[in-house]
Amino acid sequence: MGTQSKAKTLFLLVSMVGWLLVGAALMYLCPVLLDWFWPSDRTHLWLNNLSKGGYNPQLAWVGGGVALVLTVTGNLVWYQWFEGNQ
Numbered sequence: 001m002g003t004q005s006k007a008k009t010l011f012l013l014v015s016m017v018g019w020l021l022v023g024a025a026l027m028y029l030c031p032v033l034l035d036w037f038w039p040s041d042r043t044h045l046w047l048n049n050l051s052k053g054g055y056n057p058q059l060a061w062v063g064g065g066v067a068l069v070l071t072v073t074g075n076l077v078w079y080q081w082f083e084g085n086q
Contacts (some may be wrong), residue, residue, distance in 0.1 A: 012051030025064020
């Protein structure tokens with residue numbers, strides 16, 4: 001097996017956490033997205049019940065958007081600057 005630098009290991013772990021946050025934000029947005037793209041009485045009722053429990057998709061829009069931008073930027077920087085130097 002080959003060896004891997006500590007910097008690359010750290011990058012991969014941080015990148016994995018970023019993509020997990022983006023995926024979690026997308027899962028949290030599922031009720032809203034379903035209601036937008038395939039509206040029905042069931043999805044309206046679902047959102048109504050969720051909002052009574054404190055559901056607020058704004059957190060997923062902002063948090064997931066920030067995580068997506070940071071993760072993609074980090075990946076671009078890593079692969080352009082560090083990956084080509086080997």
